[in-house]
């Protein structure tokens with residue numbers, strides 16, 4: 001055989017890579033515009049190799065295999081309100097032109113996508129499905145196998161699945177395995193590139209919506225569903241199974257629990273989906289986790305028991321898109337005159353006022369309560385300014401949920417550390433999901449030394465707080481990420497659906 005044929009075989013696969021990552025909370029005030037996205041274009045994407053993000057994982061794996069990268073764009077934003085149509089259109093134009101430029105008019109051998117899976121704009125409720133449809137409509141990208149990864153909180157659609165070949169979701173919540181999940185799908189792509197036929201995909205959606213508090217992978221029913229899925233993946237004809245509880249705070253027809261199978265044997269895949277669906281239906285109450293009222297912690301706030309009590313306020317869950325400035329639990333602490341407590345709020349105006357006053361000074365502030373109409377509004381408070389510092393910090397935990405979103409560093413913006421009686425307030429200029437203790441330590445606060453820390457999260461904080469907490473208590477307060485789903489004004493969701501419709 002001639003030299004050219006051998007070169008053909010040895011030629012590294014050309015893999016187009018792109019990212020689009022946003023968890024859209026459609027019940028929040030305001031909107032998410034283009035300026036809210038951080039954007040990597042072309043070769044700048046390749047610099048993420050070696051970091052803790054899913055993109056970093058795929059790049060590392062592909063580099064080991066000698067893949068030739070054709071980078072397009074990576075757009076990502078923190079969870080927030082409905083996306084403006086213009087932001088998605090700008091992404092699409094940018095992605096298309098960068099992808100075409102990278103490919104130089106030659107179709108890629110494969111496409112790899114890093115997605116969230118729960119992105120919605122005002123007129124497109126299934127952004128990922130629309131993105132894939134548009135990609136497939138371009139002759140250059142009509143044929144290449146499309147593989148990729150998505151977040152466990154994705155609201156998967158049939159359209160999304162029909163336009164691609166192999167997707168895998170994170171298995172863990174908190175998302176300690178985002179990078180691993182990305183590598184898993186890349187490994188499956190490698191299988192295909194080395195000669196196995198394209199995998200089949202089957203999606204099963206269920207009439208179940210669980211609040212985020214019910215989607216922890218350490219708790220039932222997610223724990224058992226994942227165990228079953230891991231065993232089923234050993235069956236012949238199966239490649240991967242993803243248990244996808246979805247993102248409840250999104251008013252779309254795709255919102256809710258879905259199950260995704262990939263493999264080579266459609267009937268074996270279908271059998272797995274049916275077994276998993278039956279289990280989920282039978283145990284659906286376990287996932288409907290609603291939090292106890294603020295009064296349930298009144299005594300603890302007055303006299304904290306020994307050890308660190310972590311109080312979780314899911315209604316202001318930053319990782320779910322809430323503003324992180326809710327005052328519900330803060331008000332309860334002030335009323336109880338809680339000793340030795342710490343809370344973090346995002347309030348750039350308060351930081352600016354503290355900076356104007358200077359370190360060591362005392363001032364009166366209207367703190368928090370500005371980000372959601374569901375909150376009671378700012379709390380008037382006299383505080384002392386303990387310190388003023390920049391907020392960029394290196395993540396202590398490279399496998400944290402935060403790393404799945406931002407890589408190795410996070411920037412809280414300018415920060416003010418304030419004190420009011422027994423309460424230490426870390427006030428940031430950028431809302432900061434409480435998924436890494438570097439947030440506190442970089443500002444001079446040791447969380448282990450506190451009696452009470454308030455955490456604005458649902459589940460994802462547990463990876464860092466479980467090891468240091470003597471106890472962890474969830475409480476219900478006003479805010480946009482409340483676990484009581486029946487208080488949300490859904491219009492587009494599945495019907496009937498548990499727990500919202502009696503007939504489900």
Ligand SMILES: [Zn+2]
Pocket residue numbers: 151152153175
């Ligand atoms: Zn998630």
